[in-house]
Amino acid sequence: MFSSPAPPTGLLEKLFQYIDLHQDEFVQTLKEWVAVESDSVQPVAHLRQEIFRMMDMAADKLQRLGASVDSVDMGSQQLPDGQTLPVPPIILAELGNDPKKPTICFYGHLDVQPAHKEDGWLWDPYTLTEVDGKLYGRGATDNKGPVLAWINAVSTFRALEQDLPVNVKFVIEGTEEAGSVGLEDVVRREKDRFFSSVDHIVISDNLWISRQKPALTYGTRGNSYFTVEVKGRDQDFHSGTFGGILHEPMADLVALLGSLVNSSGHILVPGIYDSVAPLTEEERKLYETIDLDLREYQNSTQVEKFLFDTKEEVLMHLWRYPSLSIHGIEGAFDGPGTKTVIPGRVTGKFSIRLVPHMNLSVVEKQVTQHLEDVFSKRNSPNQMAVSMVLGMRPWIANINDTQYMAARRAVKTVFGTEPDMIRDGSTIPVARIFQDVIQKSVMMLPLGAVDDGEHSQNEKINRWNYIEGSKLFAAFFLEMAKMHS
Incomplete structure (x- = not known):
């Protein structure tokens, strides 16, 4: 080789x-x-x-x-x-x-x-x-x-x-x-x-x-891990008795999580990209010489299609740009079978991989502000709480x-x-x-x-x-x- x-x-x-x-x-x-x-x-x-x-x-x-x-x-x-x-x-x-x-x-x-x-x-x-x-x-x-x-x-x-x-x-x-x-x-x-x-x-x-x-x-990359909780009450509801007359916590949470990132992987939190270090010509050249066969990489990972088509774009979005991933929902019904429950309280988990020169406390403020804005537009009486549970630079x-x-x-x-x-x-x-x-x-x-x-x-x-x-x-x-x- x-x-x-x-x-x-x-x-x-x-x-x-x-x-x-x-x-x-x-x-x-x-x-x-x-x-x-x-x-x-x-x-x-x-x-x-x-x-x-x-x-x-x-x-x-x-x-x-x-x-x-x-x-x-x-x-x-x-x-x-x-x-x-x-x-x-x-x-x-x-x-x-x-x-x-x-x-x-x-x-x-x-x-x-x-x-x-x-x-x-x-x-x-x-x-x-x-x-x-x-x-x-x-x-x-x-x-x-x-x-x-x-x-x-x-x-x-x-x-x-x-x-x-x-x-x-x-x-x-x-x-x-x-x-x-x-x-x-x-x-x-x-x-x-x-x-x-x-x-x-x-x-x-x-x-x-x-x-x-x-x-x-x-x-x-660094990592900032968030939880966002939406609470109606501590007990679950029956959807036959309450479905149609409630602001359901799960619907609120799904809307909040759906507002974080678009289908192209672009993070939708305002200002999040402001302090990402700009790409220099010297750095761009480093990506060109890297030994990576994108097709082989795709086959070996058993992924149908990546968000980007070139080796350089894939690697840059893996290493030098931030990414946001949604990891799970606590409190949701996730067992087999049919259960017609409306969860009374649910917690979503997501994280942002940070890159130079993003600042942990700035990211925390931006994410919290964004979720509060989205939530306020829903006019929901439920309570929402955002917290950053882990922050590594x-x-x-x-x-x-x-x-x-x-x-x-x-x-x-x-x-x-x-x-x-x-x-x-x-x-x-x-x-x-x-x-x-x-x-x-x-x-x-x-x-x-x-x-x-x-x-x-x-x-x-x-x-x-x-x-x-x-x-x-x-x-x-x-x-x-x-x-x-």
């Missing part, structure tokens, strides 16, 4: 050869890590213990590389059902503190989403199974494989008795899939200690947009920062091509936390291919991605050292 990379020379050649020769060992370690059912989503005591075991394994591995490791005790959390569960520690590890070298901090997580064979897995999700160069197992790509690839790169320098060209720090947590319990507090608390010497932060917790072409990610990086330049060169060295410069349509709060608190450049450097299926059945990472990803990190260390010398 693209040119072969130039053969590496000198130290790089030795590093790459070592990684190739020891790839089965690297796969074996991934197998051991995937075997741990470190599910943080289901609040069950024995699964929590598994995450603790996973964090111990990682701490042990880092210590054997010579890192100083601090496992930060996170105490316990009380869940909505009243039970108390221990929170897994957050690992803060460091290798090297030479003031003449740049310090790169890597963030990853070792907890996973739930997985059961009966959900449609072809193999036991906690037994890494290799078929046609694909390594299947829960956590293989999200995020155990990438965390290990980073460790493999460090251990290769160690094994060859080569000086690490950069200082390396690790932040590894065990509750990312459950909202990163306590992570932001730790980052704030350690800002002037552990993070004080950090120059750059790298996160490898997302995917390429292609099966074969590497990518660098420089932005994610978008994140964007400067693609001309040192580490983006170094990563581009490392990608070219390992893969023989320039990376796709991509954004992510979803929300990855950790990038924003690091950028806001530590005030240093954050880069997302994915290793997984677009079809890895994180969070889904038969999650996998290709052996090629895992091994070449280990080389990529090793090459990246050398490029970063060069740029700082």
Whole structure:
């Protein structure tokens, strides 16, 4: 698909050869890590213990590389059902503190989403199974494989008795899939200690947009989640007794939800697009070179037709423009059969994915004002209440920062091509936390291919991605050292 990379020379050649020769060992370690059912989503005591075991394994591995490791005790959390569960520690590890070298901090997580064979897995999700160069197992790509690839790169320098060209720090947590319990507090608390010497932060917790072409990610959308409640009374009504003489709450709510977005996906809230960053010529060019076959993408997603006809338009509306999605209605009758009820109180749920430079509190005001205007025109005696229950800001990086330049060169060295410069349509709060608190450049450097299926059945990472990803990190260390010398 693209040119072969130039053969590496000198130290790089030795590093790459070592990684190739020891790839089965690297796969074996991934197998051991995937075997741990470190599910943080289901609040069950024995699964929590598994995450603790996973964090111990990682701490042990880092210590054997010579890192100083601090496992930060996170105490316990009380869940909505009243039970108390221990929170897994957050690992803060460091290798090297030479003031003449740049310090790169890597963030990853070792907890996973739930997985059961009966959900449609072809193999036991906690037994890494290799078929046609694909390594299947829960956590293989999200995020155990990438965390290990980073460790493999460090251990290769160690094994060859080569000086690490950069200082390396690790932040590894065990509750990312459950909202990163306590992570932001730790980052704030350690800002002037552990993070004080950090120059750059790298996160490898997302995917390429292609099966074969590497990518660098420089932005994610934020998210504002709303509920809108319409209430007539707390009890439901019978439609034979009341139908025809009421302002029905459900009819009000459907009108409100229907006023938010049109059939072309355009958000109808006045002023919502006012602060969206304008498209620059430089940015437009980035979209043209991205490797995405729109027809194949459409077929693989089993979608009849997208709202837009070109690759560029589809990607821009996924990444750099806001979108509004309607998620559900609470209080409505949704069971099988016929039930002639008029719900007395219903709540609609919808969210807006935010992009630079939209402001959370401005969006909240615009949405509330719009729904109040629509509702007032209905002259309904029902009560309406709007609330924004969740607000996470978008994140964007400067693609001309040192580490983006170094990563581009490392990608070219390992893969023989320039990376796709991509954004992510979803929300990855950790990038924003690091950028806001530590005030240093954050880069997302994915290793997984677009079809890895994180969070889904038969999650996998290709052996090629895992091994070449280990080389990529090793090459990246050398490029970063060069740029700082």
